[in-house]
Amino acid sequence: MTKTNVFPKIEDKTEREEGTVFAPNFDAHGLLPVIVTSAKTGEVLMFAFMNAQALALSIETGEAHYWSRSRKSLWRKGETSGNTQRIVEMRTDCDQDVIWLKVEMTGAEACCHTGRRSCFYRAIPTGDAPGAALSLVWVDAERHFDPDAVYGHGAAAKGTLKSS
């Protein structure tokens, strides 16, 4: 079980962009942004962060682990809700400071702490200059589990958990 940062650092930009050595470029807080998409549908499910430990555990186990900024703790996705994420593919970007995970969800196949499949359940209309009255449009907003039953009363509403 890897607890410290085992990853090398690469300072040279060409080497980082055109090489095959995985040298994740963590931010000032020791974190990488992570984009999570469904391996089945391609939709974006959630956005989270990994520290070096979460990254190492995700690579080793093939199960998505994150760093919770609000709880300041390592977080195995689904440890409370049962909605775990098996990593089908993991990629990094040109300058190795972002991770993209394609995952298969288990359990209710829902990812958001509100019970929805994806955290991105509202669309922003485009075409007019935005004003104070810009209304979001519900998209795929059906709940696949009851957040109160899974996290305890008021968890979703009071926001004690960012994601399941």
Place this chain on the structure above:
Amino acid sequence: MTKTNVFPKIEDKTEREEGTVFAPNFDAHGLLPVIVTSAKTGEVLMFAFMNAQALALSIETGEAHYWSRSRKSLWRKGETSGNTQRIVEMRTDCDQDVIWLKVEMTGAEACCHTGRRSCFYRAIPTGDAPGAALSLVWVDAERHFDPDAVYGHGAAAKGTLKSS
């Protein structure tokens, strides 16, 4: 042309998660992370940031605008390379602090400053504990334009531009 932050703020978590008022929750630097996917293939193309002005311009024009953290300036995607992005759909997440754009690319249909279609052209192998020798695997790494020709000699290698 919107130059200041026209967006309302919502403090109440339930209202932010379950309402239809668009109240983007910018970070301490006044930025929102943006996930950009291809409307055609669903693949993740790039990851960037928007400030309030870039967000307002993206909504108004339907063309992707970002904030360049390295250049500290507003950036209309494709202004140098011609590889612009037309926004097909724009979504926000549960707590309204992330944006997801589905876009159609013009020009060479390439998004990354290295000339690749997507910035995510290398995969990270999973299944073993990572060590210093973890090798990335090339995926869809073909160049669709020559970065030197588009940005000037050495732009990609020297990293003067983060994205096209």
